[in-house]
Amino acid sequence: MKDYDVIIIGAGVSGCAIARELAKGKLRIAVLEAKSDVCEGTSKANSGIVHAGYDAVPGTLKAQLNVRGNEMMEELSKKLDFPFRRNGSLVLCFEEDAMSGLEELYQRGMENGVKELKLLSPEEVWAMEPAVSRDIVGALYAPTGGIVCPFGLNIALAENAAENGVEFYRDHKVTAIVEQRPVWTENPPAKEGRM
The missing domain is CATH 3.50.50.60 (FAD/NAD(P)-binding domain)
Known part of the structure; x- marks a missing residue:
């Protein structure tokens, strides 16, 4: 060699x-x-899945790279001609007792700089996705989430x-x-x- x-x-x-x-x-x-x-x-x-960056521990290299990589994906897909879709992601919560975990993910995402992150009521989720179970109590919505092959x-x-x-x-x-x-x-x- x-x-x-x-x-x-x-x-x-x-x-x-x-x-x-x-x-x-x-x-x-x-x-x-x-x-x-x-x-x-x-x-x-x-x-x-191209993660939005709400689950990584704030202040870590993983958090920084996750958010930055997500931000770069659209331009990279255009430059290199591979399919990418920014379809957003929903983390659904089915128990009131688990809402604190959803709120923790929201706080992590905010600290990590994830853009447009929102906590949604069941009604807001059903307006976006009518087929979602009627048993949900809330959701975390990350519009920057996406998918790639x-x-x-x-x-x-x-x-x-x-x-x-x-x-x-x-x-x-x-x-x-x-x-x-x-x-x-x-x-x-x-x-x-x-x-």
């Missing part, structure tokens, strides 16, 4: 997104994937990264890494994967 400035292990959504972003610089980048193609690991089982997103990220010079090694499982200053190498070197 050639020398690279950056090697990313895994060609799922995260690995391909990182590769795409780093490809904007003048780096030699490789992505090593154990499977035969991108999006064959955890990413293929993703629910496709995990495969479409992952493939679009990988294609764009490859177009910008990132090299992909498929069928290339990393089993060990050794530091040999000033570089890191695989130990033992894995077989050359398909490009």
Whole structure:
């Protein structure tokens, strides 16, 4: 294998997104994937929900990235031509005793900077979604929530990264890494994967 400035292990959504972003610089980048193609690991089982950011603990990196990633998704879908729909999300509550949990999610969302977040009465929910159970006592509505096809997103990220010079090694499982200053190498070197 050639020398690279950056090697990313895994060609799922995260690995391909990182590769795409780093490809904007003048780096030699490789992505090593154990499977035969991108999006064959955890990413293929993703629910496709683009969370609004109301459930992450305020002040954490996860909260910051969740909200920021949500905000970026629409523009990214246009740039890379993958389907994305901002259809909003509802968290339904069926017991009065559980409303405090819904209110906690609302407070978290407000602290995280989630836009347009609202607590809704049953009547407000039924006006939006008439088929929702008549047993609800309230709901949290996040209009910024959305859905995306995990495969479409992952493939679009990988294609764009490859177009910008990132090299992909498929069928290339990393089993060990050794530091040999000033570089890191695989130990033992894995077989050359398909490009």
